[in-house]
Amino acid sequence: MLDILLDILSWILLLGGALFLLTGAIGVLRFPDFYSRLHAVSVCDTLGAGMVLLGLMLQGGLTLVTVKLMLIFYFMVFSGPTAVHALAEAAQVSGLDPVEDDREDG
Amino acid sequence: MSTLLGHYNYWIVIVLMMTGFYTVIARPNLVKKIIGLFIFQTSVFILFISMAKVEGGTAPIIEEGYSLYSNPLPHVLILTAIVVGLATTALGLALVVRIQEAYGTTNEDDIHVQDETD
Amino acid sequence: MQHLVDIVLLGLLMITGFAIVRMRSLLAVTMLTSIYSLFSALLFVVLDAVDVALTEAAIGAGISTILLLATVALTTEYEKVPSHRSLLPLLVVTLTGAALIYGTLDMPHYGDPNAPVHRHVAPDYIEDTPEEIGVPNVVTSVLASYRGYDTLGEVTVIFTAGVGVLALLGVHLRKRTEQPSDYHKLVVLRVIAKLFFPLILLFALYVLFHGDYGPGGGFQAGVIFATGFVLYALTHGLGNAERVIPPALLGILAAAGVLLYSAVGIEGMLLGGKFLEYNVLADDPVSGQHLGILLIETGVGITVAAVILIIYFGFVSRRPGGADAQDPS
Incomplete structure (x- = not known):
C-alpha cells in the first residue's frame, strides 16, 4: 500500500517537474528580452529539476542513490541561482537594458 | 526496414561528421575550423561507442544479476581519445592565438593576402 | 523506448551541429559546442559508456568551452563572411558522406551481439577481470x-x-x-x-x-x-x-x-x-x-x-x- 502511495507521489513530482521544465522552455522562446528569459530559465533550474530529483529520490528509496541525488540537489540549489545571477550581472555590465513594455494593457 | 533500423545510428553520425568536415574546409575563420574539427572528433567518438553497444546489455561494470555487458574496449579507446583530443585542440587554439598575434587576424583569406604581399 | 531516446538525442545533435555551421558569432558557437558535447555525453550514457560520458561532460562541456572562450577573447568575436561561394566544399562533403554511408551497409547492425567487435578480446576482458584483476x-x-x-x-x-x-x-x-x-x-x-x-x-x-x-x-x-x-x-x-x-x-x-x-x-x-x-x-x-x-x-x-x-x-x-x-x- 505504502509502495503504491510513494510511487504515485513520486510520479506526481516527476510529471510536475517536467511541466515546469516545459513552461520554462516555452518561456525562453516567448519572452521578449534577456532578463525575463532568465527568469524563465531559473524557474526551470530550481523548481523543475528540483521536483524531478525529489521524485527520483522517492523512487530510489533509502539507498546510496538517494544520497547521491541529494548531493546533486544541493549543488543545483546553489549553482542554479548563482549562474543566473552571473548571467544577469554580465548582461548588465555589458550594457544590455531590459525592454520596457509601453503598450497599454488591453 | 531492418537496414534502416540497424544503421540509422551510423548514418546520423556520418551526417554529423560531415557537418564538422564542412566547417573545416569551407569556413575561413581559424577558430571556427577548430570547432569543426572538434565536432568531427566528437562524432567519431559517437561512432565508436555506437559500435560498442550490445542490445540489452548494460554498462561494463560487473555486478551480480547482470550477465550481458556492452563492449568495454571501445570505451577505453575513446576515453583516452577524449582527453588527448582536448590536449591537441588546446595546441591548435594556442597556434591560432599566435597567428592572431603575428598577423592581426584569424581569417584565412586575410592571412593568404598578407603572405602574398610580403 | 531506447531507440526513441537515441533518435531524439541524435536529432538534437544534428540541430546543434547545423546551428554551429550557420552562426557567425563565435561566442554563440562556443556555447553551442558546449551543448553539443553535453548531448553527446547523454548519448554515451544511453549507449552504456558511463566512463566516457563522465569524461566527455567534464572535458567537452567544461574545459574545452573555457579554452574556446579564452581564444575568442584573444581573437575576433565575429566570423567574416567567406569571400568565395562554398559549392566545392559542399560537393566534397556530400561525396565523402555518400561514400561513408555506402561503407556502413556492410557493417553489422547497431546493437548486434554477434558483431565481430564483440567476439574477440572483449569477452575475455569481461570474463577474466573478476579473477585476474578483482x-x-x-x-x-x-x-x-x-x-x-x-x-x-x-x-x-x-x-x-x-x-x-x-x-x-x-x-x-x-x-x-x-x-x-x-x-x-x-x-x-x-x-x-x-x-x-x-x-x-x-x-x-x-x-x-x-x-x-x-x-x-x-x-x-x-x-x-x-x-x-x-x-x-x-x-x-x-x-x-x-x-x-x-x-x-x-x-x-x-x-x-x-x-x-x-x-x-x-x-x-x-x-x-x-x-x-x-x-x-x-x-x-x-x-x-x-x-x-x-x-x-x-x-x-x-x-x-x-x-x-x-x-x-x-x-x-x-x-x-x-x-x-x-x-x-
Missing part, C-alpha cells in the same frame, strides 16, 4: 592493466601537448596588480565558488579512488581537479590562483605524473615481472593489481590536472594585441 569496472581494468602500454602512451601525448602549449604561449611569471574595477560585483560568485571549491576537489578524489568500482579514474579525476582550480581562478583572479598553485610547480607535477606511471612499470621489472606487470607488486596478484592500478591512475590524474592548468594559465595570461601588451608599462 575490480568490477572492466573499463578501468582494461585501461590501467590489460592495456597499460596504450595508456602510458596517451599520458605521454597529453604531457607533450602541455609542453607544446607552454612553448607556444608560455606562462609568464609577471607581477599581477590588476584587480578589475568591478571586482566587488563578483561577491556572490566568489562566496559560492569558495563553497564549491573544496567539494569539487573532494569529488575529484572520489572519482579517482572509486574508479575501480564505478565510473571514474585518473583521466576524469584530473580534469575535475583542474576544473576546481579554473573556477577559483575565474572568480578570484589569476594572480591569486597562481599563488595557490604556482605555474613552476605545475610543470614539475605534469612530469611527475608520467614518471610515477613509468616508475610503476619499472618497479614491476625490478621485482621480476614484465614492464607494467602489477602481479608482482604485492604478495598476491590481485592486491598487486589493485596497488598498480591505483598508482598509475594517480599518475594519470596528476599529469592530466597539471597539463590542463598549464594550458589554462597559458591562455588566460595572454593579452589581446600580442606579446608586447604583456609588460604593463
